[in-house]
Amino acid sequence: MAQEEVFKKLISHSKEYGFVFQSSEIYDGLSAVYDYGQMGVELKNNLKKYWWDSMVLLHENIVGIDSAIFMHPTIWKASGHVDAFNDPLIDNKDSKKRYRADVLIEDHLAKLDDKIDKEVQKAAKRFGETFDEKMYRETNPRVVGYQSNRDEIHARFAKALNDNNLDELRQVIVDCEIACPISGTRNWTEVRQFNLMFSTEMGATSEGAMKVYLRPESAQGIFVNYLNVQKTGRMKIPFGIAQIGKAFRNEIVARQFIFRMREFEQMEMQFFVPPGEELEWFEHWKKLRMEWHQSLGFGAEKYRFHDHDKLAHYANAATDIEYEMPFGFKEVEGIHSRTDFDLSQHEKFSGKKLQYFDPELNKSYTPFVVETSIGVDRMFLSILAGSYCEEELENGEKRVLLKLPPALAPVKLAILPLVKKDGLAEKAREIMDDLKFNFACQYDEKDSIGKRYRRHDAIGTPFCATIDHQTLEDNMVTIRHRDTMEQERVAISDLQQIIVEKTEMKSLLKKLSK
Ligand code: ATP
Numbered sequence: 001m002a003q004e005e006v007f008k009k010l011i012s013h014s015k016e017y018g019f020v021f022q023s024s025e026i027y028d029g030l031s032a033v034y035d036y037g038q039m040g041v042e043l044k045n046n047l048k049k050y051w052w053d054s055m056v057l058l059h060e061n062i063v064g065i066d067s068a069i070f071m072h073p074t075i076w077k078a079s080g081h082v083d084a085f086n087d088p089l090i091d092n093k094d095s096k097k098r099y100r101a102d103v104l105i106e107d108h109l110a111k112l113d114d115k116i117d118k119e120v121q122k123a124a125k126r127f128g129e130t131f132d133e134k135m136y137r138e139t140n141p142r143v144v145g146y147q148s149n150r151d152e153i154h155a156r157f158a159k160a161l162n163d164n165n166l167d168e169l170r171q172v173i174v175d176c177e178i179a180c181p182i183s184g185t186r187n188w189t190e191v192r193q194f195n196l197m198f199s200t201e202m203g204a205t206s207e208g209a210m211k212v213y214l215r216p217e218s219a220q221g222i223f224v225n226y227l228n229v230q231k232t233g234r235m236k237i238p239f240g241i242a243q244i245g246k247a248f249r250n251e252i253v254a255r256q257f258i259f260r261m262r263e264f265e266q267m268e269m270q271f272f273v274p275p276g277e278e279l280e281w282f283e284h285w286k287k288l289r290m291e292w293h294q295s296l297g298f299g300a301e302k303y304r305f306h307d308h309d310k311l312a313h314y315a316n317a318a319t320d321i322e323y324e325m326p327f328g329f330k331e332v333e334g335i336h337s338r339t340d341f342d343l344s345q346h347e348k349f350s351g352k353k354l355q356y357f358d359p360e361l362n363k364s365y366t367p368f369v370v371e372t373s374i375g376v377d378r379m380f381l382s383i384l385a386g387s388y389c390e391e392e393l394e395n396g397e398k399r400v401l402l403k404l405p406p407a408l409a410p411v412k413l414a415i416l417p418l419v420k421k422d423g424l425a426e427k428a429r430e431i432m433d434d435l436k437f438n439f440a441c442q443y444d445e446k447d448s449i450g451k452r453y454r455r456h457d458a459i460g461t462p463f464c465a466t467i468d469h470q471t472l473e474d475n476m477v478t479i480r481h482r483d484t485m486e487q488e489r490v491a492i493s494d495l496q497q498i499i500v501e502k503t504e505m506k507s508l509l510k511k512l513s514k
Contacts, residue, residue: 067221
């Protein structure tokens with residue numbers, strides 16, 4: 001199936017089964033804003049718990065906070081967002097469509113990479129076992145030509161970004177003959193900077209109102225609480241502060257479903273370390289974060305690191321963890337060594353000292369920060385993409401299933417009386433009433449058992465328990481496993497333990513190193 005096709009199916013599946021709805025749908029929607037439905041919210045909550053527990057539960061030196069979305073506006077001046085939280089935008093004069101100039105060039109580079117990879121794959125097929133990929137990449141004239149063209153564009157692009165040279169950015173687009181996907185023309189405007197922050201007014205009267213921003217990242221709420229937490233929690237460096245919360249960005253081009261939204265959620269952890277140790281900790285967190293992703297079991301080849309071409313104004317090292325979405329490898333998480341930039345800026349703008357007295361070194365310093373910042377929604381999308389499958393069954397029927405990691409599944413156990421009558425429904429309810437305190441169960445008596453299995457496959461329920469006439473005699477039920485469709489008979493008294501063992505968050509957390 002073409003990847004574009006897969007993506008379309010994911011979007012319609014998300015809607016059909018109550019995972020994600022377009023916001024304000026009955027009013028024709030609001031661009032790049034989405035609501036999570038009855039299944040989506042459960043999956044999202046489980047995902048957030050997986051992250052939160054991996055940070056706060058597993059690390060004695062990481063604590064959580066929940067800071068407000070509104071903050072003093074000077075915070076955004078200090079952090080650099082008022083002056084520099086911009087994206088370069090460009091319009092196509094014919095289609096009137098707006099694009100991010102950097103994304104147009106990145107997509108063009110990705111196409112060149114694809115072209116090179118296809119040449120290499122073709123050759124690999126042709127030469128079979130004797131194929132030496134490294135040598136081929138270095139010597140095949142066509143591949144060498146493509147590669148040097150790609151490297152040259154990349155170097156110009158990185159320099160233009162670093163120099164904030166908008167004319168050169170436009171020139172790269174022109175020289176690469178990048179056309180608007182809608183109009184097909186290369187009739188471009190100048191490149192301009194566009195600030196991504198939303199603002200609103202706080203205060204009752206128009207004269208007294210103060211301009212405040214909807215936070216574009218949750219991190220600043222952590223920085224300005226650094227001293228509160230350090231002092232009240234008696235935290236010793238190195239230590240971390242974790243937070244999950246909404247962030248808002250007026251994205252120029254909001255597309256690709258929940259990948260790029262104007263209102264989204266972040267899970268961020270700021271780790272405070274002594275100056276000079278930040279790059280070591282950066283490597284440490286890179287490793288831990290990749291492990292967290294890979295423990296979900298979608299395959300290590302689905303993830304990769306991508307180092308930044310342009311370091312943000314606050315960073316001395318930065319990398320992204322990318323996941324292979326149906327539309328290519330895309331960032332789901334950023335890991336940044338933010339130096340002491342933020343704390344120093346807040347010291348300067350607030351006039352308050354944010355230093356740490358290190359008893360071991362017997363001196364005070366402004367801590368350096370390594371941050372891990374992951375988008376809940378992008379992560380959600382990667383999980384849907386990784387778990388969506390279509391299978392042909394022996395009887396020729398098709399089934400669609402979400403092979404969700406059981407700990408993340410919205411429903412852990414479906415409780416299904418084979419028929420409604422003969423006391424089976426009552427028995428099923430009894431089981432449900434007992435188990436619902438332990439994990440998410442769903443009682444379902446409507447339609448044939450086959451249809452009910454399909455419904456639960458589609459929302460990723462890892463186990464179904466069927467109550468039949470025999471159950472009334474032997475107090476046993478049939479458990480059906482989602483992925484293998486295997487069935488086994490188990491005692492009702494064992495049901496709780498079996499499902500807990502297979503679906504509890506511990507099963508994921510145990511795979512992680514501390
Ligand atoms: P991009 O380059 O894709 O705009 P970014 O590098 O600006 O992303 P960060 O500022 O590093 O993103 O934010 C950290 C994380 O927050 C990202 O890795 C992503 O998962 C998430 N995120 C950022 N912007 C959005 C958005 N508009 N919609 C959904 N998630 C987002």
